[in-house]
Amino acid sequence: MTAALPTASTIAVIGAGAMGAGIAQVAAVAGHRVQLLDNRPGAAADAIRSIQAQISKLADKGKLSPERAAQARSNLVAVQQLSDLAGTSLVIEAIVENLQAKQNLYAELEGIVGENCIFGTNTSSISVTAIGAALKRPQRLAGLHFFNPAPVMALVEIVSGLATDPAVAATLFATATAWGKTAVHAKSTPGFIVNRVARPYYGEALRLLTEGAADCATIDAVMREAGGFRMGPFELMDMIGHDVNYAVTCSVWNAFYNDPRFLPSLVQKELLDAGFLGKKSGRGFYDYREGASKPAAQTEGPRAIPTGITLCGDSAAAQALAQRLTQATIPFDTAPTADGRIAQVNGAVLFVTDGRSATQRAADSGLANVVLVDLALDYATATRLAMTCAAQCSDGAADAAIGLLQAAGLQVSRLADIPGLAVMRTVAMLANEAADAVYQGVCSATAADAAMRLGVNYPKGPLAWADAVGLPTIRTVLTHLGASYGEDRYRLSPLLQRHVFAGKTIHG
Known part of the structure; x- marks a missing residue:
């Protein structure tokens, strides 16, 4: 079994924004000396003060011992330039989501750090293979994708590019596990696991809205109160920000050569064009401005209790x-x-x-x-x-x-009489996408379910959910949706088909 990086190893984090600071906190609390670097003057030092305050709050709440908190605070060091990172064992970048910027950063680091230093990119959407293509030793690079906020969210995707050394991925998996996270292996394909499999949660809701099935508040309420999701899709898109959510959808859609499963929505594009980005701008699907009230879900008025049930x-x-x-x-x-x-x-x-x-x-x-x-x-x-x-x-x-x-x-x-209603069509599509990810070797079925439960807080992994509903039912729903719309969007995953024909569950 591959060992985690020892706590004596120094970890470097480049980028002192919310994600980089969160990762630095995780590594420092785990016992590593952490060097934090940012190209904005004073940003790393400011982030460290904020992290130290967060660590102190954890100690005050009894979640960390005073001794461990004091050690974690002292583990954090702000550095000024890349050359200060020469002795690190792992460099995690959490900089802007730009391929060229990431390639340039790691190419420069190759001339600074030792041969055994691992590169862990926190990219959420850029190909790890493409980032590594600019390196002399791309085998040392893998995705180390945390979810925001990193100290709270349990999931870390370990993403292997085409050139990634399996031993590097195994070391990162073991290290993330030692840091208290649940790690899952994934192959570097568009969206990895979470950002790929989650697309139907937004896409089907946007279709329901476009087709006049119900308003946002009603669909959100149904997904929460019947589906068990922590947030409805429109609430969640508003929280993420439509600039981010729409960009990820377009990125995955383009990367899959315009596969209709990932088709972006004109409704969301309109919000983006209007500058209605969600909570961050004060307006999205909902109005967050001062004095605005959130609309109530449409609920049928009382009817008489019928007889002869x-x-x-x-x-x-x-x-x-x-x-x-x-x-x-x-x-x-x-x-x-x-x-x-x-x-x-x-x-x-x-x-x-x-x-x-x-x-x-x-x-x-x-x-x-x-x-x-x-x-x-x-x-x-x-x-x-x-x-x-x-x-x-x-x-x-x-x-x-x-x-x-x-x-x-x-x-x-x-709801209006649309095929598949809300929860059923969404769960069927989530399960179908997860099944295709497994079928294409992106991840295991266990990893797909863990990623969706822990990365986006789904109440049940999509494949476990499909098993519970019954794979024949999921197949029937998707077949009828495909017939109703006449679109390849609802095509069945071969993996799902195979398990139905074999009379087996995905996890059985």
Whole structure:
């Protein structure tokens, strides 16, 4: 097993911005002497004072012993020039996201540091292979991608370029682990793991908005309260900044030769053109200016509790509805299901979405009063559920379906009749993208799930989530989405297909 760099090794961090300072703090707390360098006069010294204050706060809260905090503070040293880094064992750059700048920096460092010094670029989107192409010894370079804020976020992507020595990647993996992080190996492809696999979370939400499925606040609420995501996609894009988020989407889209899976959104481009960058500018999808209030999610008003409720089959949704109605002392009958319905009440027939619109499903089945409900991370604990009705559905049947869901203690958001609703289509696309990353050798299935849980705080890894929903269901949803839109965007990953044909789960 490859060993981590010993704590006697000196670590250099170039770039004293938020990311560089965070990485420096992590390394100093882990016991290394850390040299911090920035080309802005006084920036490194200012960053060190800020880091030391943060370390003191951790000690005050009991998260670090006084002795360890004092050592960590003393480990930090501001340096003035590259030549001061001659004795370092690892140089981590966290400078501007520009290929030429990174190549120039490491090319200059090659004439300063020793042969065994490792180069760890913190790039989030630039090819590690391309950065290394300018070096005499590209085998010493690998991606060491932390997530912001580095002291808090657990994930580190260890990214190998075409020339990266596997021993270098292994050393960085072991070192990040010794620093208390969860490291995952990835191949240098556009977006690595997180920035690639996460694209559908934004892309599908933007499509829902473009197609008039619902407003931003409603989609965000559904993704949080049914999907279990910590932030809704529009809240998250506003927090990241549309200049950053749109640029990453365009970068991945361009790098994959305009693959429609990563197609940027004109809606987001409009925000960017207007200078509405999100929280940083005071306006984005939401208004953050003083006095502005955030709009509420669209929630159906109260309906009468219907009678004659029948719950059908033993799916997760049906079982959860039974549990919730029992707790609310609402009477219901049970029946088997032959067509996948989960409930029927006063003429309404409820199904979990399978990627078709409710109107198409009504036409295909010959049932007029079709009501579709969205996926939930856990139907038993969700507080909100999205639903939609077929164009053929009567108002009375729609009201009965809404009343049933409300009787089960759910807030109901009615979306326009778009294929796949919100949570289901997003989870299916996230799982499909993660499966393709594994299929193409970018990472393992375990790494893909860990990266998405720890790098962007998803409630469940996309592949584990697909296993829980059922790979045949995910395949059906994607197939129907592809048929509905007639786009290659929803093409199935061969890995997902193979596991369905074999009757296996991804992790099984």
